Amino acid sequence: MRFLPFFLFLLLCSCKHQADEYALKGLDISHYQKRIDWAQFEEKAVDFVFIKATEADNYQDSLFADNWAALKEKGIRVGAYHFFRPQRSALEQARFFLKTVPLAKGDLPPVLDVEELDGVDEINLRFGVALWLGEVEKACHCKPIIYSSMKFYERYLHPEFSDYPLWIARYNHKAPTTKGWLFWQYSNKGRHPGISARVDLNVFSATEAELDALLLP
Template sequence: MAKKDEKNPLEPILKASEKSRKQALKNAQSVKKKAPQKRKSPVKRKPQNKKKSKSFSFKKHIILPIFLIAFLYALWHYRYTLFYFVENKIEKRYEVSLDNEMRVFDVLSGHKNLLYGIDISHYQGRIDWEPVMKIQDSFPVSFVFVRATAGKDLEDRKYKQNWKALKENSIYRGAYHYYRPDENSIQQAINFINTVKLEKGDLPPVLDIENVPSTQSIDSLKLGLKRWLNRVENHYKVKPILYSGEDFYNRFLYEDFEEYTIWIANYRFLKETIEPDWKFWQFTDKASVPGCLTAVDVNIFNGDSLQLKKLLMK
């Protein structure tokens, strides 16, 4: 039997072991409280997409050249319209700074061997015809075109009044129809025929076409114009005159309407002389004429008085 106060020789080792275990547990709890910072994973580079590379190559070598060719074709196809637009923009700046009345004087002075005239509608209001006999008090008015109708059912509000006044003042007169491209051509011809009673000594009827249609093709427009012209010619027994802007005529009408007498509108500031194939040239819509309350269109007839008389109704 052992003695009562004798110590166990392993006791120090056991105590040290227990102390170490507690310290380790304490350290573990402390580490647990502080969450370790996660390391950022390196950014992985995506492998090059071979399909995307092939798609880009297709766009570069096929689609882009096709688009470029289409763009160049559009520029060529609409060259007249683009040139007309750009030139108009440039020339309008000149017109702001230069006196338009001086241009009217210069153009009329440059055609002293030809005849001068104006065209009017209800937009000019009531006209005092006695002072109208001369443009700028220097250039005699030899003829006047009057708007009679527009579209299939419109009659100009001042037509009858102007038409009668021209006869009373012994001025050569002509009537024109403003063509609306999206309305029926035969109905428009009937509207003109029912309104205008041409007499011996009057100028031939005029068809005014200025705009492209919005609901039909250009070919349909040409067909409609032909129908109007034929219907009116059959009624009055004289070939009508065709009025249009220079760009519009060259682009859409020239090849199919060469047999008609043409009346061309060209307001370009740098245009100074009438072309040989133009029977009438409307060179401005901004002239001031005594007796007219608003600006007036001024025209030049490409001929003398004898040639104008040959054009009149027989």
């Protein structure tokens, strides 16, 4: 019995969530979170929020405009992401995203969410990703952020896009092992005041000054 406290100590240490080590916290939202009660939303608990804006070359998230306006009013750092469909024209997708999102000074860089092959091969996936990134980078004068799961990124996108800011999804108590990540989506089962549904939770790996340095000039 005298060994039990030490065993419990080791167990607790092994289960500690590494996301707790990062000071800057964020959410990402879409219509899946339904209509948010902005009067109850606790803005002081988050440092940044990413919002789904578009998908493919013809779909705008039904709550994007409302979510964008509400977060802007609250003064939270906000960014928008596009869900990439590799079978569709990458340039048309980029132009649709740029037409939909009113990017402005102080916004987080645009995000390209790349999660699926959609039946294309690796070469065509990377070609399309490069086209989207180039078109958006030219328009916003900044490098867009790439979002992907750790396994998908390392299998299909690394090292070709390693010079782009990286947002990695890994639902694990341990941080991603991929080098150079800036954002880590560590859970899709979070809770936040004002949001009735589960919500994705994120951290930023660096300082507040470095987060602000990413904002559009």
